Amino acid sequence: EFLHLTSDPKTLATIVYTSGTTGKSKGVMLSHDNLVQNVWNSLKCFNIYPTRRNSPTNEIFLSFLPLSHSFERMAGYYIPVMAGAAVAYARSVQQLQEDLLKIRPSVLITVPRIFERIQAAIRSKLDKGPAYARWLFDKTVEVGYSRFEHAQGRSPWRFSHLLWPILKRLVADKITARLGGNLRLAVSGGAALSANSARTFIGVDVQILQGYGLTETGPVIGVNRVTDNLPASIGKPIDGVEVRLDGNNALEVRGHNVMLGYWNNEAATRAMISHDGWLNTGDVVRINEAGHIFITGRVKEIIVLSNGEKVPPTDMEAAILNDPLFEQVMIVGEGKAYLSLLAVINQEKWAQLAKERDLPGNWPSSLQLPQARAFALARVAQQMKAFPGYAKIRRAVLLTEPWSIDNGLLTPTMKLKRNVVQERYRHKIDTMYEGFNQD
Secondary structure: OOOOOOOOOOOEEEEEEOOOOOOOOOEEEEEHHHHHHHHHHHHOOOOOOOOOOOOOOOOEEEEOOOOOOHHHHHHHHHHHHHHOOEEEEOOOOOOHHHHHHHHOOOEEEEOHHHHHHHHHHHHHHHHHOOHHHHHHHHHHHHHHHHHHHHHOOOOOOOHHHHHHHHHHHHHHHHHHHOOOOOOOEEEEOOOOOOHHHHHHHHHOOOOEEEEEEOHHHOOEEEEOEOOEOOOOOOOEEOOOEEEEEOOOOEEEEEEOOOOOEEOOOHHHHHHHEOOOOOEEEEEEEEEOOOOOEEEEEEHHHOEEOOOOOEEOHHHHHHHHOOOOOEEEEEEEOOOOOOEEEEEEEOHHHHHHHHHHHOOOOOOOHHHHOHHHHHHHHHHHHHHOOOOOHHHOEEEEEEEOOOOOOOOOOEOOOOOEOHHHHHHHOHHHHHHOOOOOOOO
């Protein structure tokens, strides 16, 4: 038998290929030190209990993200191994709902898309029900989130908090039961968690901690803590990680977690890591006085219109997705005079709205009609009232096929492969700019 042992923690432990959301995948070389230090410092951020027979604090993770992805490998595999916690493996994403009920996990490592799907299902059910049910749900979220803000020391106690035991029993417990009824901690990463999703689930007493990192940084850079949880942020840096901003407000990090480099790609390594060890994440951020990091955009994802206006699309896309009509969206317009939208439409919601608004309801042919696009654009405008004038969406293409991992349009953590989506729908995008009149 051959046993691999190393006395040098700086030696190569693994090569993990990036998901390639904005370019060609590259092999990230991570050392033993990168991984072990990142696990240890991440474990300082929250309590993970060892799994022992007959223990009242038995911990169980439910793993459903691909282990080839650094986020799941670190948070859903290495962390429970170091802490001595148990891990159950879901059969598939499609069977996740059943597995949540069977396993009843106490910790869930997840991506925002899972919360978005559950929230959309809840909203769809509420839309079909009586008005008092919608009021009761909204009231529960309002009171629950207010209690959370009070517990975090950011708002005063309110008399409405006295309603919580009733609201919890009538509403919140039924929502958390869909997650197994035993969940005490959910760590969200891989993509930005929308403010709406965070408010909804924290409001029904699901403790979500949003974190952030890159494959190139081992991967964890920062995460919120239970007693210092600012959901709009990705928290503060973990121990052992230094952060700073470059001239374009892009986040740079340095520490034990920074990769050795890219496999057989010295040019890409030099472009990513400075001579003194600072790695440029490419994410545009702001850091508040308390040290919380807020992601405001991605350098490579910023859309530059033909008039020079720079548009970060991710917040706008998250706002549009608050409308359950839209399953998935992507804003386009690089080098163009205005913004346009690719939108995957929810068939069930379209049928309901078409009937209510006396619109053509034939699926999918009705989506190609001018009145369908006009109706969709009006709903987009409703969601984007808070954005500045340059953020107006002028044209839209309505699609029926969901973007998925299987058809190559999503990464393993369900982030959009923007370049691939744009290329797949190149012809449809071009039609949105044909015959444009400058006035």
